[in-house]
Amino acid sequence: MSATLPDGRRLVLASTSPFRRELLARLGLPFTVQASDADESRLPGEDATTLVARLAKRKAQAVARYDSTALIIGSDQTAVLDDEIIGKPGNHERAVAQLLRASGRTVIFYTGLCLLDHASQRCQVVVEPFRVVFRPLTSAMIENYLRREQPYNCAGSFKSEGLGIALFERLEGDDPSSLIGLPLIQLTRMLEAAGVTVL
Incomplete structure (x- = not known):
């Protein structure tokens, strides 16, 4: 497969996430991956939707700057419980605490998505919400899950595309791919608006 789109532009995913790469591959378009060195620090008082929209664009x-004619995809995600942003746990103890807190409750994931047409400087940005309703979780369930999947680098302490699905009562949202980190329904619309036909 050629590394460029039919019109000669390159499509670049500004992320090294294997999950986002796998999702983008579903669209069947040629793309390359470039790590973003953007500062991902949260600004004082910044809410979740503003944060993910800003970081998606910043990425x-x-x-x-590496390609003046490329279409670049940036994405960022955060989780919110009780109006508080919860991040990646980083270790087992924090993952246990996150899942105990989420037990029987709803966590809202916000995924910011940006498609930047560098040549025209047109920038499309959306934020896609997705609700995860957790089933009541026992300490044994949480320990068994974490020992098997070790999702310590995942916001919310789970991998919905894996065994994490067993933690949920239900999922609520327009685009299930947004929960994994790249809202493909919105991205398809953005690409078409930028002149890239997916189908």
Whole structure:
């Protein structure tokens, strides 16, 4: 497969996430991956939707300097429980605490998505919400899950594309791919608006 789109532009995913790469591959378009070196620090008082929209755009802009004609995809995600942003746990103890807190409750995931057309400087940005309703979880269930999947680098302490699905009562949202980190329904619309036909 050629590394460029039919019109000669390159499509670049500004992320090294294997989950986002796998999702983007579903669209069947040629693309390359470029790590973004954007600062991902949260600004004082910044809410979840503003944060993910800003970081998705910042990631795309950071990668844009490498190719003046590319279409660049930036994405960022955060989880919210009780109006508080919860991040990646980083270790077993924090993952246990996150899942105990989420037990029987709803966590909202916000995924920011940006498609930057570097040549025209047109920038499309959306934020896609997705609700995860957790079933009541016992300490044994949480321990068994974490020992098997070790999702310590995942916001919310689970992998919905894996065994994490067993933690849920139900999922609520328009685009299930947004929960994994790249809202493909919105991305398809953005690409078409930028002149890239997916189908």
